[in-house]
Structures are given as structure tokens and as C-alpha cells.
Amino acid sequence: MKILYVTSEAVPFCKTGGLADVAGSLPPALAEQGAEVAVVLPLYQRVRERFGNELKFECYDYVDLAWRHNYCGLFSLEKDGVTWYFLDNEQYFNRGSLYGQADDGERFAFFSRAVVRMLDHFKFWPEVVHCNDWQSALVPIYLKDDGVREDRYRSIKTVVTIHNIEYQGRYNPYVLGELFGLDAGWAKDGTMLLDGDANLLKGAILCADAVNAVSPTYANELKMPYFAHRMEGIMRQCSNKLSGVLNGIDMKLYDPRTDGRILKNFSLEDMEGKDACKAELQRMVGLREEPHTPIVAMVSRLVSHKGLDLICEVLHDMMELPMQLVVLGTGDQRYEDFFGWAAQQYPGRMSVRMDYNEDLSMAIYAGADLFLMPSKSEPCGLSQMIAMRYGTVPIVRETGGLKDTVQPCESWRDAGNGFSFANYSSGDMLHVIREAVYLYKDYPDVFGRLRQRAMSCDFSWARSAREYLRIYATITGQTWPIHSDTRRALEVSEGEAAPAEEPVPTEEPAPVVEAAPAEEPVPAVEAAPAEEPAPAEEPAPAEEPAPVAEAAPAEEPAPVVEAAPAEEPAPAEEPAPAEEPAPVEEPAPAPEKPAKKTRKTASKTASKADKAEKKTEKKSTSKKGTAGKKKSAE
Template sequence: MDSLSVNEAAGFPAAAEPAPRRILYVTSEAVPFCKTGGLADVAGSLPQALAAAGNQVAVILPLYQKVKDAFGDKLEFMKYIYVRLAWRSLYCGLFRMEKDGVTWYFVDNEQYFKRPELYGYYDDGERFAYFCRAVVELLPHLDFWPQVIHCNDWQSALVPVYLKDDGVREEGLQGIRTVITVHNIEYQGRYGKETLGDLFGLNAGWLRDGTLEMDGDINLIKGAMLCADAVTAVSPTYAQELKFAYFAHGLESIVSNCSDKLYGVLNGLDMERYNPEEDRTIAATYSAEDLSGKARDKSELQRLLGLREEADTPVIGMVSRLVSHKGLDLVQQSFQALMELPVQMVLVGKGDYKYEEFFRWAQQHYPGRMCAYIGYNEAMSMNVYAGADLFLMPSRSEPCGLSQMIAMRYGTVPIVRETGGLKDTVQPYEAWRDSGNGFTFANYDGADMLSVISQAVELYRGDREAFRRLQLRGMTGDYSWRRSAEEYRRIYDKILG
């Protein structure tokens, strides 16, 4: 008999369910509507998990052209208003749709959002300042008045600032609590001081008191961190790393000042989307109980990419943006020594030219053992997750990382550097007590990386049963958004009092 039924049997009232919270989630991208990075995955999953827990949840994001093209016939027009941004008065349309228990709102302004890409324009500061002002001014027109507004990254960082600014004059805004999640502190929203009034519509006091000023510029993430009631990072380790200059990109003092309201919440994974038992994008499905399909996926991966079809040779996979903080310089330094091991290697990704050229060179010099797929292809990425035996992520920094969780879900054992979310999700293999779900190294060093790769290869070739148990521990881990949603709910409850 569980604790609730014991209480009821004894005549005590059942424990009350926590009251639902009204949450408005503000984001610049979300799956399935639009995506450039990991923020879209978070925004496409966390709100549904919060709603599934009984909360009233809405998401608001810009109505980009690609969203209108793909979902326009499903959107309901609600109304339009005019938004004030400094000296401008700008049209703002509001559209909505219901999906997966969540209300999705879309802010329409073709001047700012009828463009082929989400970001990368000369006026991005103005575009997202408009979006933040629109969020605040649309609050009376939404289906509910939020208790918590949860913002993400620099694109929505002005929402907590505008709420403070407007709250001096509008009492109704004072009861709203705000959260800012930092997905990658490298992107801060920095602009010249001269933009404060003309672009953002704020008075000089926001600079004089230091809220927005940082190293001679306006820094939007700094302002959001100081104004918000809670600051979250996307993993517990990353939250602690941000207190150090090596990781904080100049904001370590601000992070330390916010330490009493700083939380690290590990991102989750869409367990239904990433499920090797149901995934029709891979050659053969399989489960933790029956891994035979994974062997067929490996053979198909080798065939597709021109690798030698050797069932007993471990395949090391990488799916990554080809940028420096992903640890690719370690791969470059150690590559020839790596190829002396009895392994094959597959990489899927695109990015900096120097890395693309290196991996093209590697493929030419090691035909049949190395394949570089330069570009991003979702189906090919899933083939790697399913078909590889080992998955390499030697990142210099990694706020959370999803790839290591996807790899484990598909029985592909991760080899990671102990940083950010990689440290929080991958526990090192310990042979003496047969524990862990992957291999890890701490120092940012090519020799250390090569050493743990050698250990992984040795286990794969020398003790297949121990390797299988390692796979199973990864496949049966709980990476769900339910766990993350529970942690965010505790944060919301704390700031609401």
C-alpha cells in the first residue's frame, strides 16, 4: 500500500496535488516549427512535459516565414495591436494554435520576420527587441495571465528588463515572476551604448546603474540575469562552470553575483522520437532485450559509407557541428595514432572550413576505414547513432549536449570529456564493479582522449559481455523531459513563494 492510501485508510485526507502553474514560455525557435540548434529541441519538448504534469502552458515565438509556409493553414488569427519600440509604433499580429496540450502563440510582423533565415541579419537586435516588447504588450490579450514567464537566451532577454521597466507604471506586471535560461553563454546579445534609447527604448538609468552595461557595451544576457527571479543553465555542471572565466566569456562575476538564484537543470530527450524499437529511419529496429537489429544497422552504415564490412571492428561515430569548442583539435592531434587502433570512424557534420578540409583529407588517406559526411542530414545522423559502436564527444565545453543521450538510447557507448552536461550524463566505466554507462576523460588533452578510446576498443574486442552490459545501462537510463519538468516546477514554486 502506498503512502497516500495509508493516509486515507487512517482517516487522514489525501495529500493535496500541487496547484497548477500558469507558465508562458518565450523562445526564438521551437521544434517542429523552426530550428537552428538545441534551443528548438528544448522549446519543443519542455512545455509539453510541463503541461502533462497539469500546468497551464503557452509558448510564444515569432511567426517566421518558414513557420507560415509550413503551418499557416493551422493558425488561428486572434487580433492585432501596435507595439511601441522607442519612437516606433509597429504592427503586431497574434496567431495561435493548440498542439500537444500546449497553446502556441505566434507574433507576426513581416518587416522583421518574413525572411528566409531565423538569425544572421544586421538588424537582429531591433528584431528581437520588438519581439520582447510584443510579448509584454500582448499579455492582456492571451488566454491566461501568466504567473511565470520563462525566457531563453539573448533573443528574449529583454522581457525581464521590460517587465521591470513597465512594472513601475503598471501594477499588474509586478506579480509576474521571470526565469532566464542560458543555453550557451557565448551568445550574449552585445550592442553599442548608443542603441539603448533609439533601438531598445530604455532610459539612461539602465546603463548608469550597471544593469545593462558590460565592458563598455549593452549586454542583454547580463540584464536578464540581474532582472530575472531565477537563472538556469542547461546542466548542473555547466551552472557551476559558468562561475569561472574559462567558460563564462566575461560574465563570471555576474554569474557569481547571481549564485543565490542560479540553478542547473539537465535538458531531457524526446524518448518517443529517439526510440530504437520504433525508429523507422534506421535499417533495423532493436531493443535492450534484443540487440540483433543493431548489428544489421552497423552493416548497413558500413555499406552506405563505403567502409569495410567488418562486424568485429568497432565503429566510432561523431555527429557534430565542426567548430573549435567541440574538441576537434584533439581529434586532429591524435588522428594518426587513433587510426593505428583496430577501428573505423564515421563523422557527420559541417562547420569551419579547416575542420571540413581535415576530415576530407582523413577520408582520402584512410579509405574503407574513415568516412566524412560533410553536411547535416537527419537520416544519416540516425544511421550513425544506431550503427556505430562508440560515440566520440571530446568537447572543450558542452552546456548540455543531446548527442550523448541519443547515442546511449541507441546502445552506442559514449566517449566524452568531463564537461557540462557530458559530465552529468555519462558515468565512467569501472571494471572492478561493472558500473558506468560510458568512458570519460577529464583533461583537455589528445593523449588522454586516445587512452580512453583505447580502453573502450579493448573492452569491445576483449569482453563483449561486459560491453553489452555497458550498452544496456545506457539504453535503460531515464533521459526524459518529465524529470526536467519536475525540477523546473520546483524552481517556479520557489520564486512564486
């Protein structure tokens, strides 16, 4: 399967948020599953500066965008089994920042138009084009628009991933032709029109063959007004092609056993390094070096939807607990001012750093005990996965990917991998924080097992890649081959199941049917219990040995053993094999009386000849019964 992944940022080339982590990890994971993958992104200034010597110039072409006719260069780089393409235009991309420019609409319209125009110059014609967020939302629209004139574009299927629906790419509808080179009909028919604006993300959702969110819970939340930012109607309309695939993390990069960015490595088997990392973190941020006091940490943008209002409401109650608090991040001025003031109120117990430092963030992940994420909304979230990887137990609100990755602790049965609360309430958050702190302090063994379960979670991209390949196969109509490990497992299970099922119909049915034994017990064993279950079944085993010993044991002794336990498993088998003749002889006269009663009840319908035969059998049995039973016992 040939997949072209379109993104505006990707690790390690350029990054501003979680999209870069996804775009840097998912394509290599898809390639490991056997797909042929290429990624295309703009050639930013920072990419040119860091990787310019490694890039290979492929070719150049000109891209028409409305009335513009602009140069576009194509560079490539082979890495991790993936071909990385970079589209070059210094006018649009040779700038200090990736986003936040006044002409962002034109810049990423050119990028999307160039992706379609440069398809001929890539090493393969894609079967699937996978786009991400509004920056590449025009690609499915351009493919639909060009597909009207050229058949080859119709064969390409498109997927759109929504990382955060808050950012939609909204512009004045009157600039569709001037800015994006599209006919006004795209707005007039409602495809790209929402609340009076030309909405790029809406157009991509309607035009794409599949739409997915970055977690299953977030996919459901997008149908609700609270989370969808005026797009809930569109998401419900497209629910038949909407799915949620949970993001992953790079398990090799974030590995406490080998990570060189932390002070001392540790693992599930040896947690000594975790204590060393905690002591180092306390020294780095100016906290008191108290090894038995839990550190609660936050690494986050200081913005409203991260749930910081809840912390502001109950911070003083939190600091009354036997805990330390460390906060790392930047954001809105009001939150920076509040946390800066709060840190002064609790010296040695609270530390705040108003910046983003990669080394310090890794020291926090490795050294903290609890990781707080009370988000109002969180499409997926990667911080909680990284924290768990390093044995830092998360405390989260149940929303988006946080709900999908963190299962609440149930200490009474050693279940869960973190702590969570459902309502967006400072009181609920404080209650869970208190629970986590005192579990750490009072029940270290229970907390240690909780930490181990968190570290054992599988957040690898291999799992997510298989889900994406399933989506690709669905929209292309292909039967994607099963992964080799899965195929081997299926072959083994099928190979074991087949021989187990074949002998059942060939060997066992013969003795189970039991033609001869099934007929012999019918007149004595089955007829009597039909009328008197209790008394008729008990003497039956005593009468069976005589006829069975002569006919059935001579041919098939096994069915005789099976016939007896079929009616009375325990008592029927014990008297039959018993070697003591006394107990066998004593019940002999007893069964004659109930046998007479049985024959009397049956004489109403039976013939006189039958009665005579039965009386004859009785006399012969009474005379020769002792000798016959002794022989059968021997």
C-alpha cells in the same frame, strides 16, 4: 500554475540548435505535470510555409518600440496540451533564416516588446514568464520597466535559462533609447553595461527572479572565467538564484523499438536489429563491412569548442587501432579541409560527410558502436543522450552536461554507462578511446552489459519538468501539488509505516518493562555479576528456575524467556529448557560455593539477620533442592 514560455525557436516549427529541442519538449512535459502552459515565438517564414494552414488568427495590435509603431499579429495553435502563439510581423520575421541578420538586435527587441504588449490577448495572465538566451532577454527588463508604471506587471515572476553564455546580445550603449526604447539609466547604473557594451543577457540575469543553466555542472562552470566569457562576476553575484537543470530528450521520438527512421528496430531484449543497422551504416558511408570492428562516430558542428583540435593531433594514432571512424557535420573551413584530407588517407576505414542529413545522423546513432564528444565546453549536450538511447556508447570529456550524463565505465564491478576523461588532452582522449576499442574487441560480454546500462538511462523530460516546477513554485511562493504517482507512493508508504509504529508504544513496552521479572533477578543475577561477571552469571541460570518457576512462569512465562537471553543469549536459554535432570542437579552444589563467597564479600555491609536467612535457605535448598528441581523440569 500558469507559465508563458518565450523562445526564438522550437521543434517542430523551426530549428537551428539545441534550444529548439528544449522548447519543443519541455512545455508539453510541464503540461503533463498539471501546469497550464503557453509558448510564444516569432512567426518565421518557414513556420508560415509549413504550418500556415493549421494556424488560427487571434487578433492584431500595435507595438511601440522607441519611435516605431509597428503592427503585430497573433496566431495560435493547440498541440500536445500546449497553446503555441506566433507573433507576426513580416518586416522582421518573413525571412529565409532565423538569425544572422544585420538588424537582429532590432528584430528581437521588437519580439520581446511584443510579448509584453500582447499579454492581454493571451488566454491567461501568466504567473511565470520563462525566457531563453539573449533573443528574449529583454522581456524581464521590459517587465521591470513597465512595472514601475503598472502594478499588474509586478505580479509576474521571470526565469532566464542560459543555453550558451557565449552569445550575450552586446550592443553600443548609446543605442538603448533609439534601438530598444530604454532610458540611458539602464546602462549608467551598470544593470546592462559590461566592458563598455550594452549587454542584454546581463540585464536579464540581474532582473530575473531565477536563473538556471542547462546542466548542474555548467551552472558551476559559469562562475569560472574559462567558461563564463567575462560574465563570471555576474554569475557569482547571482549565485543565490542560480541553479542547473539537466535537459532531456523526447523518449518517444528517440525510441529504437518504434523509430521508423532506422533500418531495423531493436531493444534491450533483442539487439539483433543493432547489427543490421551497423551493416547498413557501413554500406551507406563506404566503410568495409566488418561486423566485429567497432565504429567510432561523430555528429557535430566542426568548430573549436567541440574538441576537434584533440582529434587533429592524434588522428593517425587513432587509426592505428582496430576501428572505423565516421564524421558528419559542417563548420570551420580548416576542420572541413583536414577531415576531407584524412578520409583520403584511410579509404574503407574512415568516412566524412560535410553536411547535415537527418536520415544519415539517425543511421549513425543506430549503427555506430562508440560516439566521440571531446568537447572543450558543452553546456548540456543532447547527442550523447540520443546515442545512449540507441546503444551507442559515448566517449566524452568531463565538462558541462557531458559530465552529468556519462559515468565512466568500471568493468570490474559492472558500473558506468560510457567512457570519459577529465583533462583537455589528446593523450588522455587517445587512452580512453584505446580502452573502449579493446573492451569491445576482447570482452564482448562486458561491453554488452555496458551498452545495456547506457540504453537503460532515463533522460526523459518528466524529470526535468519537475525540477522546473520546483523553481517556479519557489519564486511564486506556491506549494506546487505533488505528482499523482508520487503522491500515491507516499500515501502507501505512510499507510504502511503508521500501523507499524503505533503498536510499538502500546503493546511492546508492557512486556519490555517487565516490572516483576526485573525485580526478582536483581538480588541474585544482577548483584553477583557486578563484582564477578564470569562466575556469577554462569550459576545464575541454575538458581533462577527455582524462584521463577513458582512466581514468574505462573503469571508471564514470556518475560522469563526474554530475561535470560538479555544477559547470555545462547548459553542461558539452552540449560533452562533442557529436560535432562542430571546436568541440572550436578551444577547445584557448584553454585553453592560461589554463592558463599559472594555472601562473604557482601557480609561486610549486610546484617547478621541476612546471613542467617541465607544459611537457612541453603539448608532448605540442599534438602529439598532435588525434589523442587525435578518438579520444575517436569
